[in-house]
Amino acid sequence: MIQLPDSVKTYFDASNMEHLDSFLAAFNDDAYVFDFNRDFKGIEAIRNWSKTDIFGVHVRFEITDATEQDGVYAVIASLDGDFDKTNLPSPLYLKHTFKLAGGKIKELQVSLP
Template identity: 75%
Template sequence: MIQLPNAVKAYFSASNEERLDSLMAAFDEDAYVFDDNREFRGIEAIRHWCESDILGARVRFEVTDATEQDGTYAVIASIDGDFDKTNLPSPFLLKHTFKLSAGKIQELHIALPSFGKR
């Protein structure tokens, strides 16, 4: 597995440790997040998303794979937490695709992994 940039590592560790300020510090002020067919633009919208969807659901990530191509980092993580797991596979895996700017997360796309391609 590749070495992940500090902002990507901070996203997962701060989420797991429920440290909102550290989580937000990983994002650029003008960042963009796409999660579950929803878009969040700017730090305040992302803060609300983090509070409700990550910290509010006590989401825990375990990174299982990571790749880098042309400065884009694709991370597969096993997800657990206090959310409805009805009809979800076990383990429940999501692909997080990060684009960085000046060492901070500029874009984050979260989707089901397609294991035939990255």
Template identity: 55%
Template structure:
């Protein structure tokens, strides 16, 4: 498995450990989250999204695969938590495609693999 940048590791570790401030600190000020068809621009919007979609339902990630090329990183992770799993695959796998700006996350696009 490729070694992931600190910001990407912090994204998953802070989510798993329930630390919203560390999660948000992994993002650039102008970052964008593309969660399927929903778009969240800037740290304030990302903070609101993470409180309702990550920290509220106590989402936990286990990285299954990771690859990096030219500063972009794709991570496939199993996802679990306290959310409605009706009609979702089991196990639930999500792809997180990261783009970095310096040492921070500039964009993460979340989708099915």
């Protein structure tokens, strides 16, 4: 597995430790998050998304694979938490695709692997 940039590591570590401020500090102020069919632009929208979809349900990530191509980082992680798991595979894996600018997350796309 490749060495991940600090902002990408922080995204997962801060999520697992439930440190919202550290989580948000990994993003540029004008970052985008594309979480399946939902878009969140800017740090306040990302704060609201993360409060409900990550911190509010105590998501825990375990990275299982990571690759880098042309400065884009793709991370596969299993996740668990206090969310409705009806009809979801177990374990549940998500792909997080990160684009960075200035060492911080500029764009994040969350999808199925």
